[in-house]
Amino acid sequence: MQRQQTLSGRQKAAVLLIALGQDVAASVFQRLSQEEVEQLTFEIANVSKVNLESREAILDEFRSLAMAREYIQTGGIDYARNVLEQALGTREAEDVLSRLTSALQVRPFHFARKADPNQLLGFIQDEHPQTVALVLSFLESEQAAMILSALQPDLQADVARRIATMKGTSPDVIAEVEDILESKLSTMTSIDSAQAGGIEAVVDILNGVDRSTEKTILEQLSVKDPELVEEIKKRMFVFEDIILLDSRAIQRVIRDADPRDLQLALKVARDDVKEVIFSNMSNRMSESFQEDMEYMGPVRLRDVEDPQQRIVGVIRHLEELGEIVISRGGGDDIIV
Incomplete structure (x- = not known):
């Protein structure tokens, strides 16, 4: 002991x-x-x-x-x-x-995460965009995505930008916003400080909105901060997420991607990713790919990051062309 x-x-x-x-x-x-x-x-x-x-x-x-x-x-x-x-x-x-x-004590707005998104929307939609961003940063990503989808298009982009660039918020400010929202919702909580926001927070939220809302937000954000948009796009879909695509989409990606990039990307991929890719190849192609990968020998992790990112670029390009569909939440659950 x-x-x-x-x-x-x-x-x-x-x-x-x-x-x-x-x-x-x-x-x-x-x-x-x-x-x-x-x-x-x-x-x-x-x-x-x-x-x-x-x-x-x-x-x-x-x-x-x-x-x-x-x-x-x-x-x-x-x-x-x-x-x-x-x-x-x-x-x-x-x-x-x-x-x-x-x-x-570092989990503000616990009471709000139990509230109905429609109810929260009614309380915060007319608040300053920074206040809306602060509240959404602390909600569950699915809950925040539903609310973000229902905001006006110009406000959506502004709020998304503020979430992504949020560094830290004064405990006094958090407490004040909490008290106001808590009073409106007639619930109770006792939390005093926290860190919220950042790229990952906005990525989680955007992954939950519908494709139309995501496109609108990113297009408007690109005017003000194109570098931020590129960073968000990189994190919204990673190479391992290829297993979320249907067989037809995966076969299209295999056809359009550089074979060398695909071999390097698969070299350090999880077994389930390899299985999905190889199962969507012909037996001859699968065997050839695996033989080439064996001949490569060991590779460094950083040597496969660029190939994986290029394949992600192929996937996003195909989606933008309407050739494939990336499954997302936020479809039937959008607040109107």
């Missing part, structure tokens, strides 16, 4: 991923930044033997924290405290909740 108590949070995470198995760890890595992946990989590589008692304690700690988060999302902190006290006892329940306090 002493061993487990002396481990850092990162070391505990490494032990947890080892205990949960390779498939779960790989799935978790896909949701982390490159820096986080590197840090955890280092810890996993350096984990020495952990006794069974310490491993079980780490698993129990993770389970308790996960339970607490679920209870809080279901019925708030008081509900979570009552349920945890019944399950774990008063002292351990307070310990679990105290460890979650800092994480909970």
Whole structure:
């Protein structure tokens, strides 16, 4: 037990991923930044033997924290405290909740994420674009996409630009906007500071809007900030997303893409990506491709990034021409 108590949070995470198995760890890595992946990989590589008692304690700690988060999302902190006290006892329940306090305090607008998008739209559509951008930054991407789709076209682009270029917001400003919106929605929350916005936030939102709304926003943004638009486009569809295309679209991409680019891109691709690509080739072509890839030998990750990006460019070009369709959300759920 002493061993487990002396481990850092990162070391505990490494032990947890080892205990949960390779498939779960790989799935978790896909949701982390490159820096986080590197840090955890280092810890996993350096984990020495952990006794069974310490491993079980780490698993129990993770389970308790996960339970607490679920209870809080279901019925708030008081509900979570009552349920945890019944399950774990008063002292351990307070310990679990105290460890979650800092994480909970960086999640503004928790109450708004439970609200109906139509209701939120009515409250924020006449606010200053910066205020609208701030609120959308903290909502679930699907929820924010529905609201963004319903705004006036000129306001859509302005709000998207403000989300993408948002660096950080004063806790006082966040608290003030929260109080106003909370009052209108007649709900309660208690959060004091956070970091929101950025390229990834606007990409998540745009991935959820319909194609027409996305095109309008990007066209208007390109007038004011073409470099920002290019960065957004790069992140909206990545090479691995090719598995989301239907067979006809994948076959068209295979035909239009440079074979050498495709071979390099597949060299480090996930197995499911390779399987989808090869299954849409003839047997002869698939065998030839795989033989050529073997002859390449090892390649560096950075040597395949440009080929993958060029293939993404082919996909987006085909979509713009109407030759293929990239599946998106936001179709029937747009607010009108």
